[in-house]
Amino acid sequence: MSSLVKDNPAKRRFEILVDGALAGFAAYDQPQGEVLVFTHTVVDPRYRDMGVGSELVRRALDHVRARGGRAVPRCSFVAAFIDRHPEYATLVIDEP
Template identity: 35%
Template sequence: MIDATIVHNVHRERFEVLVDGRVIGKAAYKTYDEGGSPQRIFYHTVINEEYGGQGLAGRLAEVALNETVSEGLRIVPVCPFIKTFLTKHPEYEADTTAPTPAHLEYLSAALVPAARA
């Protein structure tokens, strides 16, 4: 198994998989604090192709979701990988909120400036 480290890059709003100090994967999110309960909307998870099939995405998801829960935030799964991971891990069900149109509108507006940068 590859020697990878998973870190939370708060400033970039993502959890990263590092190999030899290089980012080879990430689980990106946006923090959503509308409606009274802070939430983390996960919208994109990716592992570089050459590192695929080694279980890194699952490890990344587990670390990201565990830290989200421990911080008292709700999980909002928009990313297909995170959605699928959650169906296989019912222990996160009590900490998960289904995406609503408000979540998707917020996410869309939040990502527009990032796409231009």
């Protein structure tokens, strides 16, 4: 299984493509400077329980980190991911 995560600023979301098909996305509000507020994560039922959601969030947060940005995990899936992976906790800020 080959996956690609990309930012789609026009739709304000990170998308994960698996073997070329859209498998899910992590939506965010209009960026406020370098802060992204993650609001909702969706994974197509065909790709659930395969680690697709975790891969999506991991790569999205890596993208935020690489830009020197910060994140607000309003989405419960993103918040739970960060709780399980404390190496991302330094990216988290309170609501801007």
